[in-house]
Amino acid sequence: MEVAQFTQQVVSGIAIGCVYALVALGFVLIYKATEVVNFAQGELLMLGAFLGYTLIVMVGFDFWLGGLLAVALTAAIGFALERTVVRPIVGQPVFAIVMVTIGIGFVARSVVTMIPGWGVDTHVIRTPFANRTLTLAGVVLSQDHVAIIVLTVALCLSLFGFFRYTRLGVAMQATSQNQLAAYYVGIPVKTVFSLIWAISAAVAAFAGLLLAPIAFVHANMGFIGIKAFPAAVLGGFGSIPGAVVGGVIIGAVEALAGFYLPEGFKDVAAYIVLLLVLLLRPQGLFGGVARKKV
Amino acid sequence: MRVIFKTDYDQDLRLFRHGGAVLWYAVLGAALLLAPWAVGEYWLSQLAFVCVYGMAGIGLMLLSGYAGQISLGHAAFFAAGAYTETLLLTHGWPFPLTLLAAGLLAGAVGVAIGLPALRLSGIYLAIATLAFAFIVEEILARWESVTNGNNGLSVPVARIGPIAFDPSGRLFYYLALAAVVLLMLGAINLLRSPTGRAFVAVRDSEIAAQSMGVNLAWYKTVAFGVSAAFTGVAGAFYAHKLQFISPEAFTLVLSIELLVMVVVGGLGSLHGAIYGAAFIIVLPEAIGVAKDHLPASIAGQPGLKSLVFGLVVIGFMLFEPLGIYGRWRKIQLYFQLFPLYRRATFRRQRSYLRTERLR
Numbered sequence: 051m052e053v054a055q056f057t058q059q060v061v062s063g064i065a066i067g068c069v070y071a072l073v074a075l076g077f078v079l080i081y082k083a084t085e086v087v088n089f090a091q092g093e094l095l096m097l098g099a100f101l102g103y104t105l106i107v108m109v110g111f112d113f114w115l116g117g118l119l120a121v122a123l124t125a126a127i128g129f130a131l132e133r134t135v136v137r138p139i140v141g142q143p144v145f146a147i148v149m150v151t152i153g154i155g156f157v158a159r160s161v162v163t164m165i166p167g168w169g170v171d172t173h174v175i176r177t178p179f180a181n182r183t184l185t186l187a188g189v190v191l192s193q194d195h196v197a198i199i200v201l202t203v204a205l206c207l208s209l210f211g212f213f214r215y216t217r218l219g220v221a222m223q224a225t226s227q228n229q230l231a232a233y234y235v236g237i238p239v240k241t242v243f244s245l246i247w248a249i250s251a252a253v254a255a256f257a258g259l260l261l262a263p264i265a266f267v268h269a270n271m272g273f274i275g276i277k278a279f280p281a282a283v284l285g286g287f288g289s290i291p292g293a294v295v296g297g298v299i300i301g302a303v304e305a306l307a308g309f310y311l312p313e314g315f316k317d318v319a320a321y322i323v324l325l326l327v328l329l330l331r332p333q334g335l336f337g338g339v340a341r342k343k344v
Numbered sequence: 345m346r347v348i349f350k351t352d353y354d355q356d357l358r359l360f361r362h363g364g365a366v367l368w369y370a371v372l373g374a375a376l377l378l379a380p381w382a383v384g385e386y387w388l389s390q391l392a393f394v395c396v397y398g399m400a401g402i403g404l405m406l407l408s409g410y411a412g413q414i415s416l417g418h419a420a421f422f423a424a425g426a427y428t429e430t431l432l433l434t435h436g437w438p439f440p441l442t443l444l445a446a447g448l449l450a451g452a453v454g455v456a457i458g459l460p461a462l463r464l465s466g467i468y469l470a471i472a473t474l475a476f477a478f479i480v481e482e483i484l485a486r487w488e489s490v491t492n493g494n495n496g497l498s499v500p501v502a503r504i505g506p507i508a509f510d511p512s513g514r515l516f517y518y519l520a521l522a523a524v525v526l527l528m529l530g531a532i533n534l535l536r537s538p539t540g541r542a543f544v545a546v547r548d549s550e551i552a553a554q555s556m557g558v559n560l561a562w563y564k565t566v567a568f569g570v571s572a573a574f575t576g577v578a579g580a581f582y583a584h585k586l587q588f589i590s591p592e593a594f595t596l597v598l599s600i601e602l603l604v605m606v607v608v609g610g611l612g613s614l615h616g617a618i619y620g621a622a623f624i625i626v627l628p629e630a631i632g633v634a635k636d637h638l639p640a641s642i643a644g645q646p647g648l649k650s651l652v653f654g655l656v657v658i659g660f661m662l663f664e665p666l667g668i669y670g671r672w673r674k675i676q677l678y679f680q681l682f683p684l685y686r687r688a689t690f691r692r693q694r695s696y697l698r699t700e701r702l703r
Binding site: 135138157158170279314318322 | 408414460464467468470471472474475476478479482485596600603604607611645646647648649650651653654655656657658661662665
C-alpha cells in the first residue's frame with residue numbers, strides 16, 4: 051500500500067506540476083524572445099479559465115469547442131497586450147517591465163471581479179472526465195489528473211513540432227537567438243513578438259482550463275503563476291524543456307512535502323527548492339554556463 | 345533659471361544646493377511641525393502613515409533606485425522589524441532600544457538574503473526575494489510559540505520614561521516625523537559618501553563598476569543590509585501605528601505596494617520616496633472621495649482600488665518613468681525656462697533591446 055500511496059501522491063503532484071509547467075513555458079517563451087518577464091502570466095491563465103467558464107457553462111458550448119474558443123480569445127488578449135502596453139517599454143530596464151506586468155496583473159484581477167456573472171465568487175467547469183477514476187496496476191488515479199498529464203504532453207509535443215518544423219516557428223527561434231540578425235534576413239521581428247505573446251497567452255489559457263476541474267475558477271487563481279517561477283528557474287530560465295521538467299518536479303515535490311512533511315511545508319516547498327537551486331546551481335538543470343559579453 | 349556655478353570644492357559636500365532650498369525646507373519643516381494644529385486627528389494619523397511608509401520608501405529607494413537591485417520581498421524586512429519591536433517590547437526592553445534592535449535585526453536578515461543575491465542579478469534577484477518573502481510569511485504563520493501564528497500579536501504602546509506615545513496622538517506623529525527626517529539625513533549622507541557613489545556605479549553598469557575597483561559583492565550586501573534596516577525601522581513604527589500585527593499584514597501585496605511607491609515617486613531620487621509614500625496614502629482617500637460622485641454600479645465595485653492601482657502603475661511606466669519627482673522637475677524647468685522649454689529635454693532615449701541575458 052505504501053508504494054500505491056506514494057504513486058498516487060506523485061501522480062497528483064505531477065498533474066498540478068503540469069499546470070506549473072505550462073505557465074512556466076509561457077514565461078520562458080516570452081523571456082527567450084523578448085527578455086520580458088511576464089508577471090501577469092498567472093492572470094492570463096485566470097482570464098483563460100474565466101472565458102472557458104463563460105463559453106462552456108454560461109453560453110453552453112461543448113467542453114472542447116468552448117475550450118478552444120477560450121484559448122483563441124486569450125491568445126488575442128495576449129496579442130493586444132503586447133501591442134498596446136508592452137511594446138513601448140521594450141529596451142527599458144528590467145524594472146519597468148516587471149512593474150508594467152505587475153500592473154497588468156492588478157488590472158486583470160480587478161476587471162474580472164467587475165464583469166457581471168464572473169465577480170468574486172468561485173465557479174466550476176464540468177469536464178467530460180470529472181469524478182471518474184482509473185485503476186492502473188492497483189493504483190487508483192483520478193481521470194482529471196490523467197487527462198491533465200496527457201493533454202500537457204500533447205500540447206508540448208505540438209509546440210515542439212511547431213517550433214521545429216513550421217516556417218513561423220523557425221522564425222521565432224531565430225528571433226529569440228538574435229533579433230538583429232533575424233531582422234536582416236527579413237523576419238518581421240515586431241509581429242513575431244506579438245505572436246509569441248499570443249502563443250504564450252494561449253498556453254496559459256490552456257493551463258487555466260486544465261486547472262479549472264481540479265481547482266475552482268476565481269479571480270485569485272492567477273497566483274498559481276507565482277509557483278511557476280520556481281519551475282522556470284529550476285529548469286534554467288531560458289530552456290523550454292527545462293520549464294516543463296521543472297514544473298513537473300516542483301509539482302511532485304510539493305505533493306510529497308504535503309504528504310510526508312509537517313503542515314506548512316507544502317506551501318513553501320517550491321520556494322525552498324527555488325532558493326536552493328539559485329544557491330547551488332543558478333543556471334538551472336538545463337541552462338548552459340554563461341559568460342557576459344562586454 | 346537658477347544656474348549654480350561651482351566655485352568651491354565644499355559645494356559638493358553641502359547638504360543643500362543653494363540658499364533657496366534652505367528656505368523652502370524650513371517652510372516645509374515649519375508646516376509639518378504645526379500640522380497637528382491645522383488638521384484633524386484623522387489626517388494627522390494619515391500624515392504619520394506617510395512618515396512610516398516614507399521610511400520604508402527611503403530604504404527601498406537606496407536599494408532599487410540607487411543600487412539598482414529589484415526586491416519583491418521587502419515585506420519580509422518590514423515584518424522582521426515589526427515582530428522584533430513587538431516581541432522585545434513585550435519582554436520588557438526599553439523603547440528606543442527595541443527600535444534599534446528592530447533595525448539591526450532586519451538589517452541582518454537583509455544581509456542574509458543579500459548574500460545569495462550576490463550571484464544573481466535582475467530578474468533572478470526579484471524572484472529570489474519573492475521566494476524569501478513567502479518563506480518568511482509562512483514562518484510567521486507557523487511559528488506559533490513566538491509569533492502567535494495567524495492570531496497575531498497586540499503591540500504595546502511605546503513609552504520613554506513617563507511619556508507614552510499614543511499611536512493616534514501628536515507625540516507619535518512627532519516621533520515618526522523625527523525618525524523619517526533622521527533616516528532621510530542618514531540616506532543623504534550615505535549617498536554623498538564613497539559607498540553611495542559605489543551604489544550608483546553598480547546600478548549604472550556592473551561591469552564598469554567592477555573595472556573601477558568597486559567590490560560588487562560587498563556593495564550589494566551593504567545595500568541590502570542598509571535598505572532592510574531602514575525598512576525594519578519602518579516596520580517597527582507600522583506595528584505601533586496599527587497596534588496589532590499578524591502575518592496577513594505582510595504579504596506580497598505589501599511588497600508590491602512598497603515597490604509601486606518608489607516607482608511612482610520617482611526612481612533614483614530620495615524626494616521620490618516621500619512623494620510615493622504620500623501617493624500611496626492619498627490614493628485610497630481620493631478613490632473614496634471619487635466614489636461619492638460615481639454611479640453606484642461603479643462605486644460599489646470591490647476591485648476599484650486595485651484597478652486604479654494597476655492603471656496608475658502602467659500609466660507611470662509608459663508615460664512618466666521618472667515618476668512624480670520627474671514630473672515635478674519638468675514643471676519646474678518649464679517655468680524656469682519659460683517660453684523656451686522643449687519637451688525633447690527629457691525625451692527618453694530609444695534603445696534597442698538592452699540585453700541582460702548572459703550568453
